[in-house]
Amino acid sequence: MTANKAPTAARRRGTGLGERAMGRIFLTPSFTFMALIAFFPVFYAIGMSFYRIKGFDQEFVGLGNYLTALSDGGFYNAALNTLIFTVASVSLEFVIGLAFALIMHQAFVGRGLTRAIILVPWVVPTAVAAQVWRYMFDHNPGFVNAVLGTEINWLRDPAWSMVGMISADVWKTAPFVALLLLAGLQTIPRDYYEAARVDGCTALQRFWYITLPLLRPAIVVALLFRTVDALRMFDFAYVFAGYSNSLATLSVYAQRYLVAEPELGYANALSTVTFVIVMLVGLAFISRMGRQLVGDAAPRKERA
Amino acid sequence: MSEQTVRAPRPAAPAPRRPRKGTPPWVVAALKVLGLAVVVLWCLFPFLWMGMTSLRTGADALTEPNILRGPFSLDSYEQVVDLGFQFALRNSLIVATVTTLICIPVASLAGYALARLPLAGKFVILALTLVATLFPPVALVNPLYQVYLELDGLIGLSLLNSYAGMILPYVALTLPLATFILTTFFSGIPKEIEESAKVDGATPFQAFWRVVAPLAAPGVGAAAILTFVYATNEFLLAFSFAPADLNVQTVPVFIGTFERVGYEDPIGQVMAASVLVSIPLILFALILQRRIVAGLTSGAVKG
Numbered sequence: 197m198t199a200n201k202a203p204t205a206a207r208r209r210g211t212g213l214g215e216r217a218m219g220r221i222f223l224t225p226s227f228t229f230m231a232l233i234a235f236f237p238v239f240y241a242i243g244m245s246f247y248r249i250k251g252f253d254q255e256f257v258g259l260g261n262y263l264t265a266l267s268d269g270g271f272y273n274a275a276l277n278t279l280i281f282t283v284a285s286v287s288l289e290f291v292i293g294l295a296f297a298l299i300m301h302q303a304f305v306g307r308g309l310t311r312a313i314i315l316v317p318w319v320v321p322t323a324v325a326a327q328v329w330r331y332m333f334d335h336n337p338g339f340v341n342a343v344l345g346t347e348i349n350w351l352r353d354p355a356w357s358m359v360g361m362i363s364a365d366v367w368k369t370a371p372f373v374a375l376l377l378l379a380g381l382q383t384i385p386r387d388y389y390e391a392a393r394v395d396g397c398t399a400l401q402r403f404w405y406i407t408l409p410l411l412r413p414a415i416v417v418a419l420l421f422r423t424v425d426a427l428r429m430f431d432f433a434y435v436f437a438g439y440s441n442s443l444a445t446l447s448v449y450a451q452r453y454l455v456a457e458p459e460l461g462y463a464n465a466l467s468t469v470t471f472v473i474v475m476l477v478g479l480a481f482i483s484r485m486g487r488q489l490v491g492d493a494a495p496r497k498e499r500a
Numbered sequence: 501m502s503e504q505t506v507r508a509p510r511p512a513a514p515a516p517r518r519p520r521k522g523t524p525p526w527v528v529a530a531l532k533v534l535g536l537a538v539v540v541l542w543c544l545f546p547f548l549w550m551g552m553t554s555l556r557t558g559a560d561a562l563t564e565p566n567i568l569r570g571p572f573s574l575d576s577y578e579q580v581v582d583l584g585f586q587f588a589l590r591n592s593l594i595v596a597t598v599t600t601l602i603c604i605p606v607a608s609l610a611g612y613a614l615a616r617l618p619l620a621g622k623f624v625i626l627a628l629t630l631v632a633t634l635f636p637p638v639a640l641v642n643p644l645y646q647v648y649l650e651l652d653g654l655i656g657l658s659l660l661n662s663y664a665g666m667i668l669p670y671v672a673l674t675l676p677l678a679t680f681i682l683t684t685f686f687s688g689i690p691k692e693i694e695e696s697a698k699v700d701g702a703t704p705f706q707a708f709w710r711v712v713a714p715l716a717a718p719g720v721g722a723a724a725i726l727t728f729v730y731a732t733n734e735f736l737l738a739f740s741f742a743p744a745d746l747n748v749q750t751v752p753v754f755i756g757t758f759e760r761v762g763y764e765d766p767i768g769q770v771m772a773a774s775v776l777v778s779i780p781l782i783l784f785a786l787i788l789q790r791r792i793v794a795g796l797t798s799g800a801v802k803g
Contacts, residue, residue, distance in 0.1 A: 215704045219617030222609035223625075226675050229606060233672035234635060237643035244646065296542075299535035306536050312789040313543050319785040323735045323756030324774045328550050331767050339549065342565035371543055372796075379797035428636035430736040435756045447638040447736065454642055454740060463642045471639035478634035482627070 238471060245465035254461075261465035271466065273441050274449035277433070280358060281445060282426040285365045289422055290415075292366065293373025298407075300374065301381045311378070314371040322368065326435035329364035333357075354442035361432050361443055369425070373418045380414025381407070413485070420481040427474045446470040547778065554771035562765055576768030577776070584746045585773050588754035592777075595663055595738075595750055596731035599670040603678055603727045606671070608720060611682025612708055616694070626683065632676035640669050641740045648741070661745045666738055670731045677730075678723040684798045685719025686712065722795030725788055732781065751777045 245262070248255045265271045300310055317325070332339045333350035340360075341347060350360045384407065392402045408415075430447040437443035439452045450470055453463035552567040557575050613619060614626055648659040659665035689712055697711045698704070713720075735752040742748040743757070755777070758770050785792060 215617050216619075218704050218708075219613045219619045222613035222617065223619070225606045226610040226679060230632065230672055230675055233644075233668050234632070234640065237640050237647065240647065241639065241643040244643065296539050299532070299539055303532050303536050305533075310536050310539055311793065312786050313540050315785040315789060315792055316543050316547070316782050319729055319781045320778050321733045321735070321752045321755075321781075323752035324777060325546070327755055327758065327770050328546050328774055331553070331770065332546070332549060334767075336562045336765065337565045337767075339565045339567070367542070367546065371539075374539075375793060376797060379793070424634045424636075428638060430638065431752070431756065434735075434739075447636065450638050451641055451736065451740060454645055455743075460642060460646060467638050467642050471636055474636040475631070475634060479631065482630060482634075 238468075241464040241468055241471075244461060245468050247461045249460040257461070261462045262469075264462060265465055265469065270441060270444070270449060274444045274446050277358070277443060278427060278429070278445045281362060281365070281429060281433075282423060285362045285369075285426050286419065286422045288362070288366045289370045289373045290419065292370040293418065294377055296370065296374035297377035297381055300378050311375070314375055316371075317368045318372045318375075320368075322431035323435055325368050326364060326432045329360065329367070330436050333360045351436070357437060357442055361436050364436075365426070365429070365432055369422060373422060376418040376421075377411065377414050380411045384410045416481065416485045420478065420485070423481070424474060424478045427477060428470070446473070547782075550771050550774050550778070554768060554775050557768060561768060576772035580769045580773045580776070583769070585754060585776065587746045588749055588751045588773075589777065591663070591748055592732050592751040595666050595670070596728045598663065599667050599674065599731040600724050600727045602667070603671045603674045604720060604724045607675055607678035607682055607723060608713070608716070610675075610679045611719075612686050612712065612716075614679070614683045615686035616691075616708075616712070617704075626680075629676050629679050629683075633680065635673060635676070637669070637673060637734070637736050640673070641737060644669060644737075645740060659741070661742050661748055663748055665741045666734075666748075666750070669737050670734060674727040674730050678727055681723045681726070681795055681798050682716070682719055685716050685722075688719075689715050718791065718794065719798075721788075722791045722798070725792055726795045729781075729792075 246256060246258055246260075248257045248260065296314070300307055300314075303310065330351065335341070335349060335351070340350065348356050350356050388406050388410075389402055392406060397405070428447055429445050430451065433443045433445045433448045434451075439448060439456055444452070446466070447470060450463055450466035453459045453466065549567055553561065554576050555572040555574070556567070556570065557573045558571050560569060560571070614622060614629075619625070644665075645660075648665060651657045651659060659668075693715070694707045694712055697707045702710065732750075733752065734750075735756055738750045738753045739757065742750070743753060751773075755770060755773050758766055758773070
């Protein structure tokens with residue numbers, strides 16, 4: 197590698213750390229931190245998930261907690277809620293976000309201002325956005341019903357409350373998707389469009405054969421972030437419906453057995469299952485696109 | 501980034517566009533402005549509703565959907581201050597600031613090491629960093645809760661209902677993304693600058709501290725902002741570890757778990773608290789817009 201000369205020179209003068217030593221020292225704090233506060237707890241949780249814990253009594257039950265989950269209707273319900281929420285919200289966010297990105301990319305005035313305003317839903321805490329949307333959907337004062345001219349009980353009816361939660365999430369994160377896709381659009385050379393135009397391509401053809409393929413990296417990153425975020429959603433579900441089964445996601449269901457109905461062994465089994473699901477889905481994305489993503493951050497020399 | 505190498509040279513003046521048949525230019529322009537208006541309206545209308553609702557008082561506020569109908573007053577704001585909302589604001593500010601102050605130096609060191617220094621398995625470490633950004637917080641809630649309980653029992657260290665009990669997991673959860681962003685920024689700084697510093701007699705550490713770190717300031721800023729926003733936003737861990745004590749309760753927990761007192765629906769108070777936390781955050785986002793966009797899109801856009 198290129199850096200081999202520098203540490204020798206430094207050591208010869210005796211005026212500082214060599215690069216190899218410095219590299220290890222620089223990585224130590226973050227490795228220690230993540231090992232202690234992130235990786236250790238996950239293994240601890242796996243260990244605890246083999247016990248039934250009541251107060252200070254612990255009883256080894258092997259895979260008992262996992263078998264309980266397999267016959268627990270509440271667990272399947274939470275998994276189904278999470279699946280519906282993720283598929284619906286991520287696909288809507290993608291379509292609306294792409295539309296917004298194209299609108300902003302076409303604009304000649306006001307793009308800077310719009311790009312600033314699009315950050316506003318992103319920066320507001322999800323729990324706050326959830327309360328605002330919950331009250332907009334609420335029967336009293338009935339704002340959404342008044343706008344739509346409907347008489348729907350958005351917060352009590354299980355199906356409609358899912359629609360409400362998905363709308364709130366789409367509102368908050370479609371602009372975020374738009375921002376990521378807009379950055380992708382800006383890297384596509386305009387010459388390609390001019391050439392396509394000269395060759396007589398329609399607008400739809402230009403979108404289908406130029407924009408979408410070249411936007412692919414940005415699309416995959418946006419989908420990765422959004423899918424993983426939707427799978428681990430807690431805030432909207434809890435603020436909209438508490439622990440009620442109508443909206444409980446996997447995160448809500450696992451957290452429920454921590455304080456609300458303390459059963460720590462089972463809680464750990466549930467959060468371990470959630471962890472495995474989220475990581476598997478994320479890894480499926482990254483293993484397909486990982487080299488492209490990491491390549492961007494990796495040093496130039498290694499990339500070539 | 502290396503995008504310049506890929507990009508074909510641009511003509512000095514944009515080629516004149518061939519006018520399309522049928523659609524006059526002013527229609528196209530009007531449609532574009534209309535499109536932007538839709539985007540802006542989408543982003544802002546809940547805030548209009550939130551602001552107006554926070555000002556409405558009396559029975560009408562709960563039964564009349566028209567947000568423009570009064571009577572209006574600042575009563576709800578007085579009530580949330582009486583309930584101690586200012587303490588929640590203070591707690592969120594402290595937790596987010598300390599999280600950022602710990603996370604960013606640690607992540608900067610790691611990012612520099614990954615971008616520049618000779619390390620075995622660098623590619624694997626970077627890939628693992630990316631994987632770690634996916635970490636679901638719920639996987640930390642149960643085990644950390646137990647660890648906190650046991651620490652309290654064993655050595656009397658009480659992390660439940662404390663700032664530290666939230667800050668520690670926040671740092672762990674924000675480190676991967678911050679490291680990844682900073683690695684990208686450090687990689688973008690030309691290596692020649694650093695090497696010429698070394699030729700001039702700087703040690704590797706001096707080259708990092710005096711030459712590269714200042715150049716990476718924009719990246720550090722972007723990572724710091726994203727970390728700060730994450731910590732102000734986080735609900736699940738704060739709600740599990742510090743649910744009710746106003747000495748440590750953060751804003752998302754205060755607003756997200758707002759209980760009705762008596763028979764009165766607290767719609768006005770919830771909206772007043774939401775307005776009070778939204779205003780500083782929105783100003784923050786508007787002022788630091790460039791940095792935020794740079795941070796969010798680093799890695800998303802391949803050069």
